[in-house]
Amino acid sequence: MIYNQWYVVLDSKELKKNKPLKIKRFSENLVLWRNDDGSISCIHDQCCHRGASLSCGKIVDGKVECPFHGFLYDKSGKVTTIPANGKNASVPESMKVKYYKTYENYGLIWVWYGAEEKITAEPFFFTELKDFSYSSFKDHWGVHYSRSIENQLDVVHLPFVHKTTIGKGNKTLVNGPVVEREGEMITFYVNNVVDDGHTKPLKPEEIKDYKDFFYLKFHYPNIWQNFIADKVRAFAAFVPVDEENSIVYIRFYQKFIKIPVLKQIVNYFGKVSSIIILRQDKRIVITQIPKKSTLRMDEKLIIGDKPIIEYRKHREELMAENNK
Ligand code: FES
Ligand SMILES: [Fe+2]
Numbered sequence: 001m002i003y004n005q006w007y008v009v010l011d012s013k014e015l016k017k018n019k020p021l022k023i024k025r026f027s028e029n030l031v032l033w034r035n036d037d038g039s040i041s042c043i044h045d046q047c048c049h050r051g052a053s054l055s056c057g058k059i060v061d062g063k064v065e066c067p068f069h070g071f072l073y074d075k076s077g078k079v080t081t082i083p084a085n086g087k088n089a090s091v092p093e094s095m096k097v098k099y100y101k102t103y104e105n106y107g108l109i110w111v112w113y114g115a116e117e118k119i120t121a122e123p124f125f126f127t128e129l130k131d132f133s134y135s136s137f138k139d140h141w142g143v144h145y146s147r148s149i150e151n152q153l154d155v156v157h158l159p160f161v162h163k164t165t166i167g168k169g170n171k172t173l174v175n176g177p178v179v180e181r182e183g184e185m186i187t188f189y190v191n192n193v194v195d196d197g198h199t200k201p202l203k204p205e206e207i208k209d210y211k212d213f214f215y216l217k218f219h220y221p222n223i224w225q226n227f228i229a230d231k232v233r234a235f236a237a238f239v240p241v242d243e244e245n246s247i248v249y250i251r252f253y254q255k256f257i258k259i260p261v262l263k264q265i266v267n268y269f270g271k272v273s274s275i276i277i278l279r280q281d282k283r284i285v286i287t288q289i290p291k292k293s294t295l296r297m298d299e300k301l302i303i304g305d306k307p308i309i310e311y312r313k314h315r316e317e318l319m320a321e322n323n324k
Helices: 128-133 145-153 260-285 301-320
Strands: 004-013 021-025 028-034 040-044 058-060 063-065 079-081 104-107 108-113 132-141 172-182 184-194 215-217 222-227 234-240 244-254
Touching: 004 021, 004 215, 021 172, 040 104, 108 234, 132 260, 145 215, 145 222, 145 234, 145 244, 172 301, 184 301, 244 260
Parallel strands: none
Antiparallel strands: 004 108, 021 028, 021 234, 028 040, 058 063, 104 108, 132 244, 172 184, 184 215, 215 222, 222 234, 234 244
């Protein structure tokens, strides 16, 4: 994990008002709840009294009540009431659990994972998607989120894994890919072609018109956008669960159809095709060993893996900077 980052952790619609939700993220059990005013709280999901899961409790006046002995926790993870000691008894400072800052926008919920003094006002999002409509789904993958991310940066796999869908046409030869890094964003330009047996693939520096290619963007720590067309995009968030599990949230975005019912039909079919493509990926990715990638690991990479190499390098840099 890279510390001091906003991570997408949930889709907004998964968190209902006044109902605690248990999730595992960053290898930790968390409880989230949404108050009447829509604000979101997130604290460690284990009572400091005798270890019960707070998410089995209920929400009382914006606080979560432990189901075991009724301790009340506020949004900063502090116990405010110990019923057995009396409503008005003071509570020792040490009675608390860890809490996390949250942010919500664009139908997504982020959690700040890192030091509070390093917090940035708001997470990055591809704001150009604001005037698109979308359909979405999520899928659990039995690999670390680094593997789910790398799959979406992998241009070499297209004609093999997606032979029947987006990889049709046997375009096995990989030109480039050209990879650009700007801050915490990586953009990579894809140009796969059919191998005629005598043309050599172009090296990234030999490609001048790469801006005309199909491209994808990844922004650390965990979101991605596929630029399918001006008015059609795919979006993904790769949510870290633990060392061997992640959840992939996929959205199909479009803005060429705006008529209400028609829009829903188009979005529905966009979603179905995304599911088919993602399942093709998943079948293979969950077989990868190890389940987590690192910069220095025993994999023999090729030039077409440049986006993956760049992702690993930059992640290592961010970890060196933040995980002290
Ligand atoms: S275990 Fe939570 S109040 Fe006792
Ligand atoms: Fe794929």
